[in-house]
Amino acid sequence: MCREGSPSRHTPPDICTSAGVAAGIDLCLHLVRRDHGSRIANDVARSCLVPPWRDGGQAQYIQRPVPDPTATGTAPTQAWVMEHLAEPLTPADLAAHANMSVRTFTCRFHDETGTMPGQWLIRQRVDLARHYLETTDWSVDLVAHRAGFGTGVSLRRHLHAAIGVSPQTYRRTFRPASTAA
Known part of the structure; x- marks a missing residue:
């Protein structure tokens, strides 16, 4: 108080x-x-690994860093993806950027990150959507489009799978009522 x-x-x-x-x-x-x-x-x-505004029951909100793009392996492609998250990207697009076959890229990517390229891409898009929900007054559909999910339905499904809350609940959690639209 x-x-x-x-x-x-x-x-x-x-x-x-x-x-x-x-x-x-x-x-x-x-x-x-x-x-x-x-x-x-x-x-x-x-x-501090705590939500800044508690409603109760939220997952931990942790940012995941992207490797240095000057590194070898798939790091340059990961950095490139971060600049193109809003675009439709396939495993073939990522492999082509890295000048590898899809199979080689997928194996190398998994060895370096511990996750599959598609799962990593979704996680990066979720993180970008979270950023937009925290810092803009954009509609859920616009956030979804700008983060590469295409539709609000897709964003809702992926955000809920990742952290267990809807986009509106996430926005309320990270933007007090005095600043949220």
């Missing part, structure tokens, strides 16, 4: 209290959000 106001005889200056560890984390994120904005609070929450 926060009581924020100017000091006077009857009102103490900016006093915030919480009870319990989770409530303390919520309070800290509230103060960061108030003083530095939602983007910084979201980054702090991610680094």
Whole structure:
């Protein structure tokens, strides 16, 4: 609970209290959000592996880095994909970019990342959609299109499979009511 106001005889200056560890984390994120904005609070929450705005029952919101594009193997193609997420991409497109056969690319990609190219591509698109949900007022259909899912239905299915929430719930979680459209 926060009581924020100017000091006077009857009102103490900016006093915030919480009870319990989770409530303390919520309070800290509230103060960061108030003083530095939602983007910084979201980054702090991610680094602490907690949601910045709790409704309850959410998965952990973790960003996954992409390897250095100057590395050998499939890293240059992974970096290229990140610039073309909104486009339809097939395993053959990725293999062609890497100058490999689909089979060689798939094996090498799996060896390097521990996942199949299609699964990795969906994860990157989900991460991009999450970014758009946090930072724009775009409709779910527009977010889906810009993130490469094509339709809102596809985005809803993939986001729910990845983190267990709908796009609207995710947006509410990462954008307090005062900033969400």
